[in-house]
Amino acid sequence: MSSFYQIAPNLSISDNPNFGNYYREIVHDLLLSVDTNFSSALNIPPFSTRNCIIEYRDEGPMCSNIAGVHFIFLHVTGNSFQQWLYQFSHEYCHHLINGKMTSSIYGLMWFEETVCDLASLYQLHTIYNQWSTHSNQIKKALSPTFREYLSLYLPEHKQLFSATHHPGFLSLWEQILFEPKYHRDHYNAIATKMFPLFVENPSLWKMILYFGDMRNWNSLSDLFEHLHQTADDSYSKSLSDLEKLLLS
Missing domain, CATH: 1.10.390 (Neutral Protease; domain 2)
Known part of the structure; x- marks a missing residue:
């Protein structure tokens, strides 16, 4: 069973071995920067949105609402820094929009x-x-x-x-x-x-x-x-x- 490292007041990341060995300081700073950049643009305090847990998923990236907690699933391994940033930015935007996060695709x-x-x-x-x-x-x-x-x-x-x-x-x-x-x-x-x-x-x-x-x-x-x-x-x-x- 995975354990989680809290890297910001609202952000935790799983120690799932599928993430591989990665440069934690760099990857965690990238993830934190996504929040601070968005927070600056949105004029809200950094790390002030609801709790968000980052986990690995074989099937690909997605953002889910599970019992009131947002789970951001990524499909990235090791020091693929560009993919960490690309995938997390997309899913964190879903997190900020805070819709119902079902799998249905209709409307806008x-x-x-x-x-x-x-x-x-x-x-x-x-x-x-x-x-x-x-x-x-x-x-x-x-x-x-x-x-x-x-x-x-x-x-x-x-x-x-x-x-x-x-x-x-x-x-x-x-x-x-x-x-x-x-x-x-x-x-x-x-x-x-x-x-x-x-x-x-x-x-x-x-x-x-x-x-x-x-x-x-x-x-x-x-x-x-x-x-x-x-x-x-x-x-x-x-x-x-x-x-x-x-x-x-």
Whole structure:
């Protein structure tokens, strides 16, 4: 049976042997940085969200709500630092959105998945910038690997990303996106399209605090109407720019 190491007030990680032998200081700092970067963008105290346990899972990454505790399952081994960051960022975004976390895919779950893909891109970019000038020489030496890893996904599917430059591209993809299955290639293309706005104004991440259960939404226009009603001055213009980017 696994035991757990508490690495922050709200974060614990399993000693599951499937994680392999990894450089704990570096990996734990990456995981903590995901929270602090998001907390800064969301203007909330770091490590102030509900308890979250990080565990290994053969079947792949996911975020689950088990008896009121969020479990983030990762499928990563050893010093695959880029994968630790990429997977955890995606699942931690689900954790912050705090929906019902069932396996059903309907409503605007495609948009939540897109935003969580965007979270991985954003954190790779942010950690690269933070570590490229870090006083810790190991972190500084690792920083280019995050930029290189980001380049693999920004975008991952160049032909689909090219289609996002055409007005009304989302309406053409609507039937595909609302299918009850994952279309991660499309999510990546849309996330890549959104990426510059979140880099320009990290406060735009505040919108995820008002998503709720994305299965309750059937229209992106309706969601944006709701988000405009809850937006503050730090990101209201950026939210309008995002809506225009996606729906014009």
